[in-house]
Amino acid sequence: xxxxxxxxxxxxxxxxxxxxxxxxxxxxxxxxxxxxxxxxxxxxxxxxxxxxxxxxxxxxxxxxxxxxxxxxxxxxxxxxxxxxxxxxxxxxxxxxxxxxxxxxxxxxxxxxxxxxxxxxxxxxxxxxxxxxxxxxxxxxxxxxxxxxxxxxxxxxxxxxxxxxxxxxxxxxxxxxxxxxxxxxxxxxxxxxx
Amino acid sequence: xxxxxxxxxxxxxxxxxxxxxxxxxxxxxxxxxxxxxxxxxxxxxxxxxxxxxxxxxxxxxxxxxxxxxxxxxxxxxxxxxxxxxxxxxxxxxxxxxxxxxxxxxxxxxxxxxxxxxxxxxxxxxxxxxxxxxxxxxxxxxxxxxxxxxxxxxxxxxxxxxxxxxxxxxxxxxxxxxxxxxxxxxxxxxxxxx
DNA sequence: TACATTACTTAACTTAAGTGAACGAGATTA
DNA sequence: TAATCTCGTTCACTTAAGTTAAGTAATGTA
Numbered sequence: 001x002x003x004x005x006x007x008x009x010x011x012x013x014x015x016x017x018x019x020x021x022x023x024x025x026x027x028x029x030x031x032x033x034x035x036x037x038x039x040x041x042x043x044x045x046x047x048x049x050x051x052x053x054x055x056x057x058x059x060x061x062x063x064x065x066x067x068x069x070x071x072x073x074x075x076x077x078x079x080x081x082x083x084x085x086x087x088x089x090x091x092x093x094x095x096x097x098x099x100x101x102x103x104x105x106x107x108x109x110x111x112x113x114x115x116x117x118x119x120x121x122x123x124x125x126x127x128x129x130x131x132x133x134x135x136x137x138x139x140x141x142x143x144x145x146x147x148x149x150x151x152x153x154x155x156x157x158x159x160x161x162x163x164x165x166x167x168x169x170x171x172x173x174x175x176x177x178x179x180x181x182x183x184x185x186x187x188x189x190x191x192x193x
Numbered sequence: 194x195x196x197x198x199x200x201x202x203x204x205x206x207x208x209x210x211x212x213x214x215x216x217x218x219x220x221x222x223x224x225x226x227x228x229x230x231x232x233x234x235x236x237x238x239x240x241x242x243x244x245x246x247x248x249x250x251x252x253x254x255x256x257x258x259x260x261x262x263x264x265x266x267x268x269x270x271x272x273x274x275x276x277x278x279x280x281x282x283x284x285x286x287x288x289x290x291x292x293x294x295x296x297x298x299x300x301x302x303x304x305x306x307x308x309x310x311x312x313x314x315x316x317x318x319x320x321x322x323x324x325x326x327x328x329x330x331x332x333x334x335x336x337x338x339x340x341x342x343x344x345x346x347x348x349x350x351x352x353x354x355x356x357x358x359x360x361x362x363x364x365x366x367x368x369x370x371x372x373x374x375x376x377x378x379x380x381x382x383x384x385x386x
Numbered sequence: 387t388a389c390a391t392t393a394c395t396t397a398a399c400t401t402a403a404g405t406g407a408a409c410g411a412g413a414t415t416a
Numbered sequence: 417t418a419a420t421c422t423c424g425t426t427c428a429c430t431t432a433a434g435t436t437a438a439g440t441a442a443t444g445t446a
Contacts, residue, residue, distance in 0.1 A: 060332070060336070062336065067332075067335070067336045069328075069331070069332040069335060069336070070328075070332075079321065079324075079325075081325035081326075081328050081329055084321050084322055084324075084325040085322075085325060090329075091332075117310065117313075120310075120313055120314060120317060121313060123317050123321075124313060124316050124317035124320060127317060127320035127321050127324055128272065128277050128316075128320050129277055129278075130324055131272075131277075131320055131323055131324045131327065132272075132273075132274035132277040132278060133274075134324065134327055134328065134331065135262075135263075135274050135327065136274055136283075137331075138262070138327065138330075138331045138334070139253070139260075139262040139263075139284075141331070141334070141335070141367075142260070142262060142334070142365075142367045143253070143255065143260045143262070143364075143367070145404095145432085146432085146433075147432090165392095165393070165394090166393075166394060166395095167392095167393070167394080171336075172335075174334075174335040174336070175433070175434090176433075176434060176435085177393085177394070177395090178394090178395080178396085178433090178434080178435085178436095179432080179433050179434070180394095181394065181395050181396075182395085182396085182432085182433085183432090183433090184395095185395085185396085186432090338402085338434095339402085339403075340402085358422095358423075358424090359423075359424060359425095360422095360423070360424080368403070368404090369403075369404060369405085370423085370424070370425090371403085371404080371405085371406095371424090371425080371426085372402080372403050372404070373424095374424065374425050374426075375402085375403085375425085375426085376402085376403090377425095378425085378426085379402090
C-alpha cells in the first residue's frame with residue numbers, strides 16, 4: 001500500500017530513502033469500514049486525506065436532504081476547506097466503500113515541509129494542479145445540461161456510476177434522483193431509436 | 194498601485210525592503226484597455242495575473258456562443274489552467290474594463306521562489322486557499338437553482354451585477370440571457386407582492 | 387421468517403429554463 | 417443623418433427538471 005503513495009509522490013518529487021522512512025514513521029495509513037464518518041458537520045479538523053483504495057464522499061445536509069458534492073477515489077488527495085480556513089466543517093465526509101487512506105495532520109505537514117523543502121514544493125504544485133483541474137470541472141458543469149453532465153461522467157469516471165448509489169450520483173450531478181432515473185431512461189430510448 | 198500588491202502579499206508573508214525591490218524590478222505592472230484580449234483560445238502561455246484595478250473575464254466560444262466561466266476583480270489572482278497543464282488554452286481572457294494588473298511569468302516565478310523560499314510558501318498557501326474557495330463556490334452552484342444563484346451573487350459580489358453586461362452574467366450563472374431577464378422580473382414581482 | 391427501511395423506477399402534474407422571434411434603446415459606422 | 421449592430425427585454429411555445437405519490441425490489445433487522 002505504501003507503494004501507491006510513493007508512486008503518487010514520485011510524480012512530483014523524488015524521495016531519498018531517509019525521506020521515505022520519515023514519511024512511514026508518521027503512521028498515517030488507516031483502514032476504514034464502509035459507512036464510517038471521517039468528519040461531521042460543525043467539527044473542527046486538521047486532517048487531509050489521500051485515498052489509496054476505496055472511495056470517500058463529501059456531502060451537506062440541507063433541509064434534511066443530503067447534497068453530495070464530491071467523490072474521491074484511488075490516487076486522489078483531499079483537504080477539506082474547513083482545514084484551510086480553520087472553521088468548523090460545513091459538511092460530512094463518509095466512506096462509500098471499505099477504504100484505505102492516509103490521514104495527515106496540518107501541524108505534521110508544517111513540520112515536514114520545513115524539514116524537507118521538497119514537500120513544500122510538492123504541496124504547491126499539487127494544489128495548483130488541483131485548482132486547475134477543479135476549475136475545468138466547474139466550467140464544464142456550468143456549461144452543460146444535466147443529461148450532458150451524466151454523459152460526461154460516463155466518459156470521465158465510468159467506475160463511479162458502478163460503485164456509487166444512484167441518489168448520491170444524482171445530487172453530485174446537481175439533480176434529483178427521479179430526474180436521473182428519467183434521464184437515463186431517455187438516453188437508453190435514444191440509443192435504441 | 195504597488196501598495197495594493199504589497200498589501201495583498203502581506204496577508205501571507207512579510208517582505209523585506211530588498212524583497213520588495215526585487216519584485217518591483219521584475220516590471221510586472223501593466224495597464225490594459227477595456228476589450229483587450231490577454232489570451233486567446235489555442236495559445237500557449239506562461240502568464241499569471243493579479244488584478245489591481247478593473248475586471249477580467251474568462252470565456253469559451255462553443256458553437257459560436259460565448260460561455261463566461263469567471264470574473265476576476267480587485268485583489269484577485271488567477272493562473273489559467275493551460276499554464277499549469279502546459280497545454281494550449283481552452284479559453285479566452287479579456288478585459289471587461291480598463292484594468293491595471295500584474296502579469297508574471299512561470300519561469301520568473303520558479304526563479305523567485307528558489308531565491309526567496311518565502312514566495313514558495315505564499316504560493317502554496319494561496320493555492321490552497323483558492324482551491325478551498327473555489328470548492329465552496331462549486332458546491333454552492335451545484336446545490337442551488339439559477340434564481341438562488343443570482344440571489345447569492347447579489348449578496349456575495351453585488352458589484353459584478355453593476356459592472357458586467359447581463360449576457361455575460363447570465364452565462365456565468367449557467368443560463369441564457371432571456372432566462373436571466375425573466376428571473377429578475379420574477380424576483381421584482383415577488384418583492385412587490 | 388416477518389417486518390421495516392431504503393433504493394430505484396415510473397407516472398402525472400407543476401414550474402422554470404431553452405428556443406425562436408420581435409421590439410426598442412443605445413452605441414457604432416458608413 | 418441613416419443604416420447597422422448589440423444589448424436587454426418580452427412573448428409564445430417547447431422541453432426538461434422539480435414535486436408528489438405510488439409501486440417494486442433489495443437490504444437490513446427484530
